[in-house]
Amino acid sequence: LSKLMEKQVVDGLREVFQSGRSRPLQYRKQQLRALHRLITEHQADIEQALKQDLNRNTYNTSLFELISIENDIKLAESDMADWAAPQPVKKNLNSALDDVYIKPEPLGVVLIIGTWNYPWAMILQPLVGAIAAGNAAVLKPSELSENSARLMKELLPLYLDKEMYQVVTGGVSETQELLKQRFDHILYTGSSVVGKLVMEAAAHHLTPVTLELGGKSPCYIDKNCDIAVACRRITWGKFANCGQTCIAPDYILCEPNLQDRIVEEIQKTLLEFYQKDPKSSPDYCRIINTRHFDRVLALMNECTIALGGESDRSQCYIAPTVLADVLPYFKIMQEEIFGPLLPIVTVNGLSEAIHFINAREKPLALYVFSSDKTVIKRMLAETTSGGVTVNDVLMHYTVNTLPFGGVGNSGMGRYHGRHTFDQLSHHRACLIKSFAMESLNDARYPPLTAARLRK
Ligand code: NAD
Numbered sequence: 001l002s003k004l005m006e007k008q009v010v011d012g013l014r015e016v017f018q019s020g021r022s023r024p025l026q027y028r029k030q031q032l033r034a035l036h037r038l039i040t041e042h043q044a045d046i047e048q049a050l051k052q053d054l055n056r057n058t059y060n061t062s063l064f065e066l067i068s069i070e071n072d073i074k075l076a077e078s079d080m081a082d083w084a085a086p087q088p089v090k091k092n093l094n095s096a097l098d099d100v101y102i103k104p105e106p107l108g109v110v111l112i113i114g115t116w117n118y119p120w121a122m123i124l125q126p127l128v129g130a131i132a133a134g135n136a137a138v139l140k141p142s143e144l145s146e147n148s149a150r151l152m153k154e155l156l157p158l159y160l161d162k163e164m165y166q167v168v169t170g171g172v173s174e175t176q177e178l179l180k181q182r183f184d185h186i187l188y189t190g191s192s193v194v195g196k197l198v199m200e201a202a203a204h205h206l207t208p209v210t211l212e213l214g215g216k217s218p219c220y221i222d223k224n225c226d227i228a229v230a231c232r233r234i235t236w237g238k239f240a241n242c243g244q245t246c247i248a249p250d251y252i253l254c255e256p257n258l259q260d261r262i263v264e265e266i267q268k269t270l271l272e273f274y275q276k277d278p279k280s281s282p283d284y285c286r287i288i289n290t291r292h293f294d295r296v297l298a299l300m301n302e303c304t305i306a307l308g309g310e311s312d313r314s315q316c317y318i319a320p321t322v323l324a325d326v327l328p329y330f331k332i333m334q335e336e337i338f339g340p341l342l343p344i345v346t347v348n349g350l351s352e353a354i355h356f357i358n359a360r361e362k363p364l365a366l367y368v369f370s371s372d373k374t375v376i377k378r379m380l381a382e383t384t385s386g387g388v389t390v391n392d393v394l395m396h397y398t399v400n401t402l403p404f405g406g407v408g409n410s411g412m413g414r415y416h417g418r419h420t421f422d423q424l425s426h427h428r429a430c431l432i433k434s435f436a437m438e439s440l441n442d443a444r445y446p447p448l449t450a451a452r453l454r455k
Pocket of ligand 1: 113114115116117118122140141142143144170171172175176189190191192194197211212213214215245246247336338364406411
């Protein structure tokens, strides 16, 4: 039954898409404005859902979820006409008299699959670009952030064109059914393991994919830097959303003699941010469910706890935790932590840090804290990652003129701002000729004789 329903949803959207409804930019703008109204008029409901899903402080909803969607809507509204316009390109001798341009055009029906850690941004930010590019879309929010998923399914049809944009809820089996359908693009956010399944399913229809995956994002603290400021920024980015952020600094790399100072500064900051008892702080989130709680807790097993370590399964609470002298072969260094545990791995200087990073999968984000320009330059030149922020964490995500995405195991493709529009458009190559100057074509028509080619 589900298979039939999902087929009907996709077929229905494709039919309306093919009728040309979303071709006029005016239609896309109107839908974007409606989406803007949805998140503004229902901010309180969204906050409530996030409180239930993740114990997120209501003040954080705007900062961590809605601002990025709103900024993308504003940018698309003002610049969409430029993005969608034909882009003339350089001509060669043969095409000197022709029109030669690239025309971005909608792809069709896009599938957007999102995660539970930022349930609104992971679905609606890609949707902004899908609408701006003129596509229809199926949205599949994560079943784990169930309150957000339910609310999204309820609200979307009240604001957007139901015949072009639909929310499908459900877990693994519903998503797998959905993936059997033919889409024109799939934008998937989630783990690398499931990313491979999505790509496999997409291959069946030759559907292009954008995979926004995760991994371990390293954070190198150089001896030459303001350690207090560095630790303040790192503490914020690591423990926000209880460490369940794809670009959270996963682990710290530093020289052995910096470790104690770093622990001390993080301790000071934690006290300032979450007071003595983070469990009762309104700013401190919870782990999404007991499965993830058990997984994260088990990662601590071999480690020396420098700070925190307390937990309460009944609340899915794990204290902000710093682990010292962590060795590369520990379990915690084999997988993405996605929780409030911050291991410190010591290395002997920059070259060793670079080697450590390059010996592992290409990360989604990379952070380096240093006042020394040569250190920053070397780190950037000799490593790779999806994105990088120097002397801060997470913030490259918020600049929507920068493409956001991974490389290698952390994903493929990019989005945010114009990049989403480009990712979800087909860039059609257009050459428009006239009937004039037919004699110029003689050189390519048979019979090709030496005499004719010399002409
Ligand atoms: P999740 O369990 O919510 O899964 C993500 C989506 O995939 C959900 O909609 C879920 O229903 C679907 N799904 C899960 N298993 C599936 C299967 N076997 N077949 C088909 N669909 C399936 O989220 P998650 O994977 O636990 O998310 C955490 C991961 O996502 C982390 O690795 C994190 O780094 C990454 N992430 C990346 C970004 C990014 O922008 N690059 C953002 C957020 C999270």
